[in-house]
Amino acid sequence: MTAEVKTWAQGQATPPTRVLIAADKFKGSLTAVEVAERVTAGLRRGWSGGDELLRIDALPVADGGDGTVDAAVAAGFERREARVTGPLGTPVTAAYALRDGTAVVEMAEASGLRHLPDGVFAPLTATTYGSGELLRAALDAGARTIVFGVGGSATTDGGAGMLSALGARFLRGDGTPVAPGGGPLGELATADLSGLDPRLASTELVLASDVDNPLTGPKGAAAVYGPQKGASEADVAALDAALVMYVRVLERAVGSRAAEYAAAPGAGAAGGIGFGALLGLGAAFRPGIDVMLDVLGFAAALEGADLVITGEGSLDEQTLHGKAPAGVA
Template sequence: MFQGSCKVGEIHEEQGEHRQDTEHRADGGRGALPRVLIAADKFKGSLTAVEVAEHVTTGLRRAVPALPVESLPVADGGDGTVDAAVAVGFERRATTVTGPLGEPVTAAWALRGDVAVVEMAEASGLRHVTPDSRSALASSTYGTGELLRAALDAGARTVVLGVGGSASTDGGAGMLAALGAAFTGADGRPVGPGGAALAGLERADLSGLDPRVAGTAFVLASDVDNPLRGPKGAPAVYGPQKGASPQDVATLDAALGRYAEVLGAALGSRAAEAAEAPGAGAAGGIGYGALVGLDAVFRPGVEVLFELLGFAEALERADFVITGEGSLDAQTLHGKAPAGVAQAARARGVDVVAVCGRLALPPEALGGAGIRRAYALTELEPDPARCMAEAGALLERQAERLARDFLAP
C-alpha cells in the first residue's frame, strides 16, 4: 500500500544516525553485544518519541558504551504520528488551517512520494482549546479537511489519517465540508460548526466533494473501535474529556443521530450501517465521516504505523527491544503502540522491556502483554510535576539501570 517506502536502516544511514552494523548479533558469537531496538511512543506532555529514543540511547551507552542501538519512534495514529513518519524519512509539511473553534492554526503533516500522513490532532486537536461546554459542542474538524486537501494538492494518492486527541464531536462533518460537501438546515443555509449544530441538519449533499477524493485511498488509523453513538459511542465515552457535561453528551449523541439519519437518506443504507462499524466513533466520530464520505478503510493505528515505519524490518535486526510511553496503564493493553511492539517481539522470541513516566499495571499484566519489566520515572521522582519537568534526565538514569540489568556483558 505504501509505495516508495524505504527500509528504516536505509533512512538511518541517509541521516547519519549512529548505527553499528559491524557488530555481530548476540546469538552469533560469544561475547557479542545484543542489537537493541528502541521502539517507544512519546511521553505525552514532556518528551516526543524521538526525544525518548535519544535519552534512552544516552543512558544505555553510559553503562555499555559500544552498545549497538537503533531507534524507531512509534505511534498509534494519535498525537506524534507525523513526528514518527518524519523520523523515518517523510518530509514534514506545514499548512495554516482552521482550528477547532475557527482560529487559524499551523498544522504539520508528512509526505513521501504519493503517500501522506495526516494527524487530525494537529488541526482539530484538544490541545487547541480549553475543554469546556462551549468547545465540546462547537469544535469542528474543518481544519482536518483542509489538511487533507493540502495533501491532495501535493499529489498524495494514499492518505493515512491518524485520529485521536480530538477536540470535536462533529462526526467528521467539518472535515467533509472542507472537501466540498454541503450540510444545510431547514432554511437552506449551511448549519453551524460543531456537533451540536447537526441537530438542525435537514439535507446532506456530497456531490460537491473534491473529485480527487474518489481516486485516493484513505486509511483511517485509530486505536479505538467505538461505534458512533450509544453508551460506547463517541459522545458518551470521549465527550467528558472534551468538557462535555452529561446534558452536552445527550445533546451531541442526539445530534449525531440526526447526522447519520440525514446521511442515510442521501447515501442509502451503507451510511446507516457505518454508524455501527468499528472505528465510526473514533475521534469524536470523524471515523464515521471518513468511512462514509471518503470510503476510508479502518485499520488499527498500530498496525498501519508499523507498516508505514518499517517496524517489521527493524525488528528483524534486533536482539532486544525497549518500548514505552508516558503512562503504562490499562489503555496500553488496548491498541496502544507499546502493546503492539511487545506482541510482535514476543512472536519472534525477542525480549522486551519498557520505560514509562508512570506505571499503573501489575507485573502479571505486563507479563501477559509480553513485557518482562518496566522502568518508571516515578520510581526516581514521585512528584508528578518534577517528574515531567525532569523527564529527560530521569529517563537517562533509568535507561542506564536497564542496561546494567539486561545488557551489560
C-alpha cells in the first residue's frame, strides 16, 4: 500500500508531522493493508493543522503467519501464484512474493486452516505437501533466499508432507509410502532424505515464526496447538506419539541431529513444519517479526517518524512473545 504523502518544501516554517503506520492484520476483521487505510483516513479526518503539515506513511507488517505475503507485496514484492495440494489433498491456489531473488513463502497459503471448510478439521490427516510444492515454485522462479513464514496451519505432520514434495521418502515396513498427515507417521519405518531438491543446498532459507515450542512433549506441536486444529485428547496423544516415532526413524537416517532439532526452538511451529525445515531444508530459525521487519525495510521507513502507530487484532500476553506490535515497539 502507498499512503498519501505530502512533501515539505525547503524553507517552510514548520516541518510536517510524520506518522508511520506499521500494524499487523486485525484477524477476522481487517488485513494489515486495510488497517493502514482506516487509520490513515481517521488521522486525516481528525487533523486540524492543514494537509501539508501531516505526512503519513504506511508499512503493513506481519510476523510470519497469515498475511505475510500480503505485507511483502505491499512493500513492493511481486505477487506470484501456484496451484498446489491443499491440506485435505485437493488443489488450491497459493501465493508467494518475489523480489530480486528473495522469496517470501507463507505456509498457510498452501496448508492453512483457511483452506478447510467451516467446521471441518482433519487433525490426523492434514498434510503440508502443498507447502513443499510452494517452496519448489519459489525455487523454480529463481529464489536464492527464501523467508518461510509459518503459522495458521491446519496440519500436525512434522513437515513430512513438505519434505515429500521436495523429494524425501517416508515408507512403512512393507515399503509403501506412509499416508499423508501426522497420524500415519506412527507407521513410519524408514526415511530417506537423499532425494531432496539439490537447489536447497545453495539456498538461504530462514524459518520465520513467532513460536519457539519444541516438536514433541507437553509443550510440543500436538499438545499445544493440536486442539486448535480439531484434535481431541486421544488425537493429541496419537499425534505426539507419531511425531516421536518420526524423530526416531529420522535419527536412524541422519543421526543424532534429528533429536537435537526436535528439541530446538521453532521445531514445533505450524504443526512441526519448523522441525522439517530445520532438519531437512537447513533453515535457520529467527523470530518472525524480526525477519519481516528487515525484509519490509522497517528501519528505513522509521527514520524521521514523529509517531509510530502499530497494533494487531488483540493485545494480550501473547503480544509480548514475538508478535508484530512488540517487534515494532
